Amino acid sequence: MEQDELKDFRQQCERNLKRSVAERMRYGFCYVYKPVLDDAPWRSFDSTAAYRKWCCDNLPKYLGYGEPDSA
Known part of the structure; x- marks a missing residue:
């Protein structure tokens, strides 16, 4: 990964860790x-x-x- 991509990935992980379990469950699955x-x-x-x-x-x-x- 490029440095910018790695930094963006880390920031995304940090944002996701701040979500509640209910939010993670809601957005973590995709119904098809x-x-x-x-x-x-x-x-x-x-x-x-x-x-x-x-x-x-x-x-x-x-x-x-x-x-x-x-x-």
């Missing part, structure tokens, strides 16, 4: 809508195999669920 997963309040499966099959059949690949691609 996940299609299908966020469309129901909850789901229940009889087995892990059933859950994995549901993931493969219903979720977009970019969410990272399902079987890895064979190389």
Whole structure:
């Protein structure tokens, strides 16, 4: 890091340490809508195999669920 970047980073850390825990929790997480997963309040499966099959059949690949691609 350049000196200016390092100084700015330190100042940012100091500002963040002055925040309350509630503020850190509020701003520390970024909610991103996940299609299908966020469309129901909850789901229940009889087995892990059933859950994995549901993931493969219903979720977009970019969410990272399902079987890895064979190389």
